[in-house]
Amino acid sequence: MGILLGLLFHGFAHAYTGITIIMSASTPTNLEFVDHFKQELINEKQPNLKVKVINLEEVEKLVVAENSELVIALGVKALSLASKLSFTTPVLGVFTPLPAYNGLLASSGRTLGAFSAIVLDQPNARRLLLIKTILPEAKRVGVLMGPTSMHDADNLIEVAEKIDIVINQKNVYQESELIPKLSAILESSDALLALPDPFVYSRETAQSILLTSYRYQKPVFGYSQPYVQAGALAGVYTNTKQLAKQAAEIAIKSQLAIDGLPPPQAPKYFSVIINRQVGRSLKIQLSDEESIHKKMVEAEAKR
């Protein structure tokens, strides 16, 4: 398989000795990533891989030794810049939503072996598995889709069918449709699955979506940690440390690989977050995060 890919992508040999991390901004999350990433390399006994860190604001300092360095871009802006580097420089995006990655892949004309990502999006199977784990009785899951998320519908429906879940979907084209369509979904669903789409789920709409769902006494499954804290029942997410671990694994593995970077991938490691207060108020029995996580990992392994 690897050989095949390698041939397809012009057979680059990425024998790199250093890593440059480009941060979109020096946010606490990005800085934390850098720390964890370095720690992972130490843990994995990779002292040869030198790590340089650069902020997008000081981009003029960016000097990448072509073909001998891996660039890890933190955030969409950093990835956008990195996509403009020489095609032979391997670039790995982190903290990047899948649609943004796809957009950059398309616009830059880069090839997969030298342009990859660990996207922020959790696989649909995992999102639904969480629902099934917490609410084994759930039969109908509502989804409110906007322009970004609606193209993911086919995959979601397909994955849901396998675990006997019916997706109750409505697409939102205008802001004014949001609440009426949400209400219609809530009336006929056991839970609402929130999927990342800034048109539907944003800081601005959080209040009305969460309050409306609460009024219908229907749990919301969030797509991020903050969304669960805001009032969703539970969610799967990948924390910075887990992303750093996965990124380090990719960096080490592909160091000498002739087939370059692996294809873009979903987060391998994940955590579960639950909102116990919301659970209680909705009369939903919740076991602790660790045991839900454990059950899910076991279920994922079985598949």
Add this chain to the structure above:
Amino acid sequence: MNFFKYTFFFIFALFSGNQLFASEEVSVNETSTKEADTKKLVEIEAWPLLISGKDLSEDDYLGEVPRVLTVSRLSQPLSDTPSAVTIVDRATIRASGIVDLPEIFRLVPGMYVGVNAGYVHNTNHVISYHGMTSAYSGSMQVMINGRSVYTPLFGGVNWSELPIVLADIERIEVTRGPNAASYGANSYFGVINIITQNPSDAPNNSIIATHGNGRNEMFYRHADKVNDFTYRLSTGYRQDDGLDNRNDFKRTRLLNAQADYRINDKNSLELEFGLADGARGEGDINEDPFIFLPRTKQMNNHYQLIRWRHNINQESDFVLQAFHHYDRSDDQTTSVNLRPLLGIFGPFLLNDKITIKNEVITERFDIEAQHNLNITKKIRAVWGGSFRRDMMYAPFYLGTNKTDYFDLQRLFGHAEWQAHEKLVFNAGAMIEHNDFTGTDVSPRASVNFKLNPNHTIRLGASSALRTPNYVEEKFQRAIKVPTAVPVPNNTLLLQQDANKGNVRPEQIISREIGYLGNLGLLSIDTRLFYDTITDHIRFRDRNDFVAPPGFTLLDPDPSTPGVIEDINNGTNFGSAKVTGVEAQVKWLLMDNTNLLFNYAYIHVRGKENQLKKNFVNSAPRNTVSALLNHRFNQNWDASLAYYQTSEVTSLGDGDPVDLTRRCDLRVARKFNNGRWNGEVSGIVENLLNTRYEEFADYNTLKRRARINVSVEF
């Protein structure tokens, strides 16, 4: 065109994305990667459009989201609550077909609702729970979004004067049983909390119109969002002709507004205001042919509320709320020629007729702070304090031109402890200090055993005090007739109320065993209760009243010379035991058929033979109400309501009335035409046209029909 390009791009980008995504999870195959590779070349052109749209960035996953369901917004599930709670939601209100808000309480087990076109500042519905029914007893806390709306005058609510539209209501939470620890003053027999629709849930524009027997009304509602500011406005006009045989018409113009402003992630402001004004028919020939003749009075009121919600952290919230309420009614009546009626005094009257000006102004200022917090994972608490000032200007009622002030301070605390997954303890207390009765404490405690997720048993005890209202404590109502010469004094006096004051608060101690069950498609909420009421406040005739200097006291009943009857004096008199059982059943009979069934058996026991009306009969022994709703298809639905109340003799203004049965039918059709949607419904109240009386023998009800149209756009 751009839109299509944009969508086109997305479809490709995501389609290829899914392929890639899948490739990681399943296996990479040659074709899929090739496809992705070639497609992206085509898509580059569309790129500039993509970045102009709302793009997904890491911020959407990692950025803060304002906390919405914070501690103060999350309610206890019914299986954890310390009291029995009935929730009447929007759908039930709609299905019931009611047009007057208080009618909905017929669907609350144990509650008595009586239409009453009474005659003192009070053409109103009488509502009571577990007895002591009276046109004046303020034995229930009534709130709209946490704002107390009962009037300090008689402790009840002037329902028709509330600037609220039925369509504004999201749900009504009725706590059956005393709950002073959580809701404060007046939470005596129960608590009604009306919660209005969140502005962001209201349709952009809607018009609701009703036309029918004795009723015409039309309302317009508008809601919108401007950045972080969401608001809703409702306005309209209501014409209610009242009962056929009473002069009790009501014409009301009203406006209310509600707005939410999100200051930042941690702070938000909620604003509300409303106003109502209009004319009211008062007075009835059959009641008083001499002085309080049929007339029209004007009323107006307004309120303002501001609430600041501050999210301290994940575990605690702070809420500060202040509101003001103003209410005025201006009643003026001129009597018939009194000379022939006053016997030997007749020739000496200064004028043939007298004019009574009865202007009443009440005003309420209230500020409350509340702190909700999770003390540990298992203990949740709320505590706070409030200050209230009620102002009352009512020269005719109070016998003084001075404004009277009633101050009330309270401190409250309530905690819920989830000791075990099957055991929840609730305990709380309120300390209240007020100008009428001093300092009082109302505690409560309960324990809920959750046998399993579907069966809960609740044991509870709660105590509450009812502070006397103005009618019981301070009314000094009198009709004064001036004379031209002293006979022996210059003014004749017909004294109606002469309260001595110093009435102690009435106390209730309520004990209950409740059961909540979910049996598949049927859910049941039932309880056995045992309430003891002590120091019951009621009016007793005062026979030691001495006219003040300058007045000659008239005897309204010359057949008993020397004894002056019918001078009311609020007194603590008697105690009662109220026992019974009540149940609410919700049953999903079929996919499209719901049944709501309520039953209550209430037995009041007490000794007080000296009084004309015994409170033993002040609650109907048996009440039944049911609402059956069936949806035929997406557009058509119908509901049938049934209400049955056994005979009752209410106190304060009430008369013995017989068993009543009433059946209402509502048929509705929805319309939807892309741009707007709406509903037309026809309602027949008292379908079988049974003639019956409620509350007093002069409130005769018969069949009424109306049509309701609502359009949302």
